[in-house]
Amino acid sequence: MTAQLCSDCAVRDRALCASLDDVELDALNTLGQKRRLARGETLQWAGEESLVCGNLISGVLKLSATTPDGREQVVGLLYPADFVGRPWADHADFTITALGDVELCVFPRGPFERVLEDHVHMERLLLQRTLAALDEARGRMLTLARLSAREKLAGFLLDLADRSHGCRATAFGPVTFDLPLTRGEMAEVLGLTIETVSRQLSKLKAEGAINLMGARGITIRDRAKLEAA
Amino acid sequence: MTAQLCSDCAVRDRALCASLDDVELDALNTLGQKRRLARGETLQWAGEESLVCGNLISGVLKLSATTPDGREQVVGLLYPADFVGRPWADHADFTITALGDVELCVFPRGPFERVLEDHVHMERLLLQRTLAALDEARGRMLTLARLSAREKLAGFLLDLADRSHGCRATAFGPVTFDLPLTRGEMAEVLGLTIETVSRQLSKLKAEGAINLMGARGITIRDRAKLEAA
DNA sequence: CGAGTATTTGAACAACGTCAATCCTGGTGG
DNA sequence: CCACCAGGATTGACGTTGTTCAAATACTCG
Numbered sequence: 078m079t080a081q082l083c084s085d086c087a088v089r090d091r092a093l094c095a096s097l098d099d100v101e102l103d104a105l106n107t108l109g110q111k112r113r114l115a116r117g118e119t120l121q122w123a124g125e126e127s128l129v130c131g132n133l134i135s136g137v138l139k140l141s142a143t144t145p146d147g148r149e150q151v152v153g154l155l156y157p158a159d160f161v162g163r164p165w166a167d168h169a170d171f172t173i174t175a176l177g178d179v180e181l182c183v184f185p186r187g188p189f190e191r192v193l194e195d196h197v198h199m200e201r202l203l204l205q206r207t208l209a210a211l212d213e214a215r216g217r218m219l220t221l222a223r224l225s226a227r228e229k230l231a232g233f234l235l236d237l238a239d240r241s242h243g244c245r246a247t248a249f250g251p252v253t254f255d256l257p258l259t260r261g262e263m264a265e266v267l268g269l270t271i272e273t274v275s276r277q278l279s280k281l282k283a284e285g286a287i288n289l290m291g292a293r294g295i296t297i298r299d300r301a302k303l304e305a306a
Numbered sequence: 307m308t309a310q311l312c313s314d315c316a317v318r319d320r321a322l323c324a325s326l327d328d329v330e331l332d333a334l335n336t337l338g339q340k341r342r343l344a345r346g347e348t349l350q351w352a353g354e355e356s357l358v359c360g361n362l363i364s365g366v367l368k369l370s371a372t373t374p375d376g377r378e379q380v381v382g383l384l385y386p387a388d389f390v391g392r393p394w395a396d397h398a399d400f401t402i403t404a405l406g407d408v409e410l411c412v413f414p415r416g417p418f419e420r421v422l423e424d425h426v427h428m429e430r431l432l433l434q435r436t437l438a439a440l441d442e443a444r445g446r447m448l449t450l451a452r453l454s455a456r457e458k459l460a461g462f463l464l465d466l467a468d469r470s471h472g473c474r475a476t477a478f479g480p481v482t483f484d485l486p487l488t489r490g491e492m493a494e495v496l497g498l499t500i501e502t503v504s505r506q507l508s509k510l511k512a513e514g515a516i517n518l519m520g521a522r523g524i525t526i527r528d529r530a531k532l533e534a535a
Numbered sequence: 536c537g538a539g540t541a542t543t544t545g546a547a548c549a550a551c552g553t554c555a556a557t558c559c560t561g562g563t564g565g
Numbered sequence: 566c567c568a569c570c571a572g573g574a575t576t577g578a579c580g581t582t583g584t585t586c587a588a589a590t591a592c593t594c595g
């Protein structure tokens with residue numbers, strides 16, 4: 078397998094590595110390894126030894142927690158350029174699974190920690206991202222605990238719409254894009270069941286707020302109505 | 307007001323400052339300021355400009371988020387030696403309120419950020435704490451979204467019991483301590499209502515798992531039964 | 536002792552989950 | 566090209582949990 082060059086990396090200037098110059102990057106390059114996961118494959122199981130850290134290059138990963146009796150909750154979604162892994166913890170608290178096909182760049186955890194320690198700028202970037210992730214997680218606690226199913230779904234759809242590069246006819250007109258998650262996965266993210274997600278989507282469609290095309294396609298028809306919820 | 311000496315600080319070696327030697331500490335000393343909050347006072351409102359960072363010295367703080375229409379969720383509790391504030395964000399996302407009387411040591415945010423940047427060891431400590439806080443927040447997402455009221459309460463009580471220095475007759479016997487929160491505050495933390503919290507406590511008492519004495523006193527009578535839930 | 540607040544308890548209700556049946560839809564192979 | 570198949574999605578009926586509204590009771594601090 079040919080070594081990949083960081084300089085060609087799709088997320089070179091958005092991932093943590095943006096804090097490194099080309100020379101430093103070369104050093105990392107020898108440590109890192111490209112890794113691909115197919116839809117549904119898991120990079121790491123909760124409870125397992127935490128072996129790797131890295132950057133997500135393409136695709137979406139979910140981070141999930143489970144109760145002893147099998148109830149599951151997605152506690153985070155990772156998008157391209159996001160940092161993956163948990164430095165300084167020898168056991169992982171969460172399971173990391175690919176939602177679609179995924180490409181990432183991984184480093185053995187120990188050596189990666191040493192790189193962090195040697196590169197203050199990179200460590201600071203990670204701190205800032207972690208603080209932001211913490212804010213986001215806390216915001217999601219409000220969502221999970223206090224919003225109604227309808228509110229959760231409306232907010233989630235708006236979030237996806239903003240993140241997607243869906244096509245739209247006019248600046249404020251309808252946006253169309255593909256959901257990167259199944260109904261079941263949306264349920265896991267929002268703390269609901271498949272049926273509730275499906276019902277709420279149907280209701281939003283009936284009210285004209287959205288349009289559904291096939292299992293994955295969606296159009297935000299009336300953004301204001303979603304925002305109201 | 308007499309300047310306080312860090313060397314006398316109750317959390318000198320557990321807070322972030324543990325990473326500093328006495329000389330560095332002197333420098334911080336001139337920046338920092340003791341601050342007291344009475345029960346219910348708030349240090350910072352969500353949306354407000356984020357002015358201070360600091361360390362909690364004594365008491366408990368709650369971090370909470372609210373919906374536009376006033377529903378509230380506690381997204382974090384801070385205990386002595388915990389770090390308070392959000393460096394590198396000019397607006398606070400969460401409201402910080404004292405649950406009991408509180409003592410903390412605060413620094414203006416800007417200068418504090420500079421101290422962080424100049425003290426790699428301290429910055430690393432903050433990163434490690436932030437990563438841990440993120441794990442905890444994510445764990446609480448599972449609790450909020452998937453556990454029943456009974457499970458939430460049982461878990462919360464065990465948590466408090468472990469944290470409290472309550473007195474116990476024998477090593478594995480019953481522990482008695484005072485709840486640092488009202489029923490209403492527990493409800494805010496667990497994503498429930500006051501009534502549900504009260505009902506579940508009554509039920510646990512009826513089952514002999516706990517004992518309630520007055521509004522605040524509690525005894526963990528049957529730890530195993532709580533852990534089972 | 537007494538006012539004000541926190542807590543407990545009850546009854547009716549709504550939202551969401553569960554169980555079960557049916558419907559799509561996209562992919563496969565004849 | 567079309568029929569079929571499997572997994573995901575939808576819909577319906579019903580049960581449960583937790584909320585809401587309301588009232589009574591217990592604490593705590595003057």
